[in-house]
Amino acid sequence: xxxxxxxxxxxxxxxxxxxxxxxxxxxxxxxxxxxxxxxxxxxxxxxxxxxxxxxxxxxxxxxxxxxxxxxxxxxxxxxxxxxxxxxxxxxxxxxxxxxxxxxxxxxxxxxxxxxxxxxxxxxxxxxxxxxxxxxxxxxxxxxxxxxxxxxxxxxxxxxxxxxxxxxxxxxxxxxxxxxxxxxxxxxxxxxxxxx
Amino acid sequence: xxxxxxxxxxxxxxxxxxxxxxxxxxxxxxxxxxxxxxxxxxxxxxxxxxxxxxxxxxxxxxxxxxxxxxxxxxxxxxxxxxxxxxxxxxxxxxxxxxxxxxxxxxxxxxxxxxxxxxxxxxxxxxxxxxxxxxxxxxxxxxxxxxxxxxxxxxxxxxxxxxxxxxxxxxxxxxxxxxxxxxxxxxxxxxxxxxx
DNA sequence: AATAAAGGAATGAATGTTCATTCCGTCTGC
DNA sequence: GCAGACGGAATGAACATTCATTCCTTTATT
Numbered sequence: 228x229x230x231x232x233x234x235x236x237x238x239x240x241x242x243x244x245x246x247x248x249x250x251x252x253x254x255x256x257x258x259x260x261x262x263x264x265x266x267x268x269x270x271x272x273x274x275x276x277x278x279x280x281x282x283x284x285x286x287x288x289x290x291x292x293x294x295x296x297x298x299x300x301x302x303x304x305x306x307x308x309x310x311x312x313x314x315x316x317x318x319x320x321x322x323x324x325x326x327x328x329x330x331x332x333x334x335x336x337x338x339x340x341x342x343x344x345x346x347x348x349x350x351x352x353x354x355x356x357x358x359x360x361x362x363x364x365x366x367x368x369x370x371x372x373x374x375x376x377x378x379x380x381x382x383x384x385x386x387x388x389x390x391x392x393x394x395x396x397x398x399x400x401x402x403x404x405x406x407x408x409x410x411x412x413x414x415x416x417x418x419x420x421x422x
Numbered sequence: 423x424x425x426x427x428x429x430x431x432x433x434x435x436x437x438x439x440x441x442x443x444x445x446x447x448x449x450x451x452x453x454x455x456x457x458x459x460x461x462x463x464x465x466x467x468x469x470x471x472x473x474x475x476x477x478x479x480x481x482x483x484x485x486x487x488x489x490x491x492x493x494x495x496x497x498x499x500x501x502x503x504x505x506x507x508x509x510x511x512x513x514x515x516x517x518x519x520x521x522x523x524x525x526x527x528x529x530x531x532x533x534x535x536x537x538x539x540x541x542x543x544x545x546x547x548x549x550x551x552x553x554x555x556x557x558x559x560x561x562x563x564x565x566x567x568x569x570x571x572x573x574x575x576x577x578x579x580x581x582x583x584x585x586x587x588x589x590x591x592x593x594x595x596x597x598x599x600x601x602x603x604x605x606x607x608x609x610x611x612x613x614x615x616x617x
Numbered sequence: 618a619a620t621a622a623a624g625g626a627a628t629g630a631a632t633g634t635t636c637a638t639t640c641c642g643t644c645t646g647c
Numbered sequence: 648g649c650a651g652a653c654g655g656a657a658t659g660a661a662c663a664t665t666c667a668t669t670c671c672t673t674t675a676t677t
Binding site: 237275 | 656
């Protein structure tokens with residue numbers, strides 16, 4: 228039993244170290260040896276926990292996707308009206324990215340990377356599905372405009388990505404005032420006018 | 423004189439081949455040897471035109487940024503009203519990405535890549551500056567909401583990126599109806615209501 | 618005009634480096 | 648004292664880059 232716990236700890240250590248280094252240096256800028264050194268373990272040890280480098284990344288990818296979705300639903304009240312729920316989700320997500328830049332950079336860097344497997348991408352979509360359902364609900368009930376799903380995602384998710392990227396790149400932090408104003412503008416983009 | 427022309431042609435050949443391969447395989451998936459083979463030239467030849475692989479990428483990056491900005495201003499009428507000009511720019515840009523997926527993928531893949539130098543990024547900002555001025559003009563004259571510049575860019579540029587990515591990833595093409603509706607929604611996000 | 622010499626361009630095999638991964642000797646907890 | 652965990656040197660593949668050589672175009676010479 229204790230072994231399992233120790234194992235878990237070491238695995239987590241590897242994952243955390245990998246996340247930190249990958250976000251800074253990218254996939255090919257972080258050799259296994261570097262991960263090992265930074266985690267103060269032997270290079271070979273990593274292969275006790277992960278079949279190879281790709282699998283390590285893929286596992287990390289799924290792990291972080293889960294954390295993001297979790298964070299999004301913090302304080303989410305199913306019974307609230309649509310716009311309120313929208314804003315909770317939107318603000319939670321941008322806050323999470325803003326507060327966890329390593330995870331943001333990692334997810335963005337690897338979303339379309341060739342070594343993120345089809346399997347991982349499928350799993351990642353599965354994790355995302357409650358959010359998609361939320362959009363479909365809004366369309367059906369005419370809370371939001373009648374637009375193709377991808378357009379809606381683009382209008383809502385696109386600004387989050389770009390805003391966080393810009394601020395990261397310029398070493399600035401998003402303030403909650405900025406975030407709330409942006410959430411409002413985003414809502415203006417998708418809200419249904421003829422309701 | 424003829425030498426110069428031949429030189430240019432070969433350089434262009436290398437750049438085009440590199441773009442095609444990089445978009446498909448990414449930086450580390452396309453060895454110099456592969457570029458050489460696909461361009462039907464010797465590997466060493468590439469080093470006659472570019473100091474090293476990084477410089478090749480950097481030059482390509484700037485070249486493509488220029489093409490994009492050029493495409494944006496196609497049919498742009500300086501005397502038209504603000505919303506009209508906004509829509510021309512927006513639609514031109516998303517159309518360009520939609521029609522030139524290799525260039526889109528390349529730019530997106532490399533925007534934050536570590537081997538894209540600070541210099542390249544500065545140059546790329548310089549190329550972008552007319553667009554920034556356009557936003558400032560809109561803010562000053564209250565055509566668009568009073569929001570921080572990065573928020574505005576996020577609201578306008580973010581959806582373009584995300585929409586194109588989604589459609590590319592699912593092998594679909596954006597229709598002009600979709601594009602125009604999205605442009606409208608985007609305008610709803612940033613337009614000033616109390617004017 | 619024909620031929621030769623020069624010089625730049627192109628080549629791709631050779632080199633040296635950088636990794637991912639493996640392997641085996643050592644250590645640890647029971 | 649042994650079974651599994653660990654470390655890190657060893658291995659070999661992949662790659663960027665170099666450079667001695669060849670090829671081709673231009674220029675000079677007769």
